[in-house]
Amino acid sequence: MTEYTSFSELWSDLENDELFLVEKNILEFTLQLQQLMERKGISKKDLAEAIGTSQAYITKVFKGKANFTIATMTKLSKAIGGRVNIHVTSEEEKNPRWYRAIEGKKKVVPRWWRPDDYENSYSQNYQGILMEQLAS
Numbered sequence: 001m002t003e004y005t006s007f008s009e010l011w012s013d014l015e016n017d018e019l020f021l022v023e024k025n026i027l028e029f030t031l032q033l034q035q036l037m038e039r040k041g042i043s044k045k046d047l048a049e050a051i052g053t054s055q056a057y058i059t060k061v062f063k064g065k066a067n068f069t070i071a072t073m074t075k076l077s078k079a080i081g082g083r084v085n086i087h088v089t090s091e092e093e094k095n096p097r098w099y100r101a102i103e104g105k106k107k108v109v110p111r112w113w114r115p116d117d118y119e120n121s122y123s124q125n126y127q128g129i130l131m132e133q134l135a136s
Helices: 007-014 018-040 044-051 055-062 070-079 115-135
Strands: none
Touching (some): 018 055, 044 055, 044 070
């Protein structure tokens, strides 16, 4: 196992790990789904009923234990009045263009996110889950 002297070294390695990137995408999707549900006042039970599945499956989704297809992601999003947007970027551009302005390096977030959601909820949840996974 590699010994790291800083979190940036660890992060740099993780950004090139395929399994990590898959988990990161699942986490980003489920956090966005959860945030939209909270804003719209939709419960996990409501979501389960809307797509005709069990609450156990929805729990599995939010724990990151479900292997998503694009069809499943679309079905979940549509059930809460959302949409899935998939973007592919080059390796050099690690942050998709909608997270930053092309000129002036201003931070830009999708219109469906409040800036406080991105800065606080997303970062804290993501870092907490990442550290939990690394500890196990």
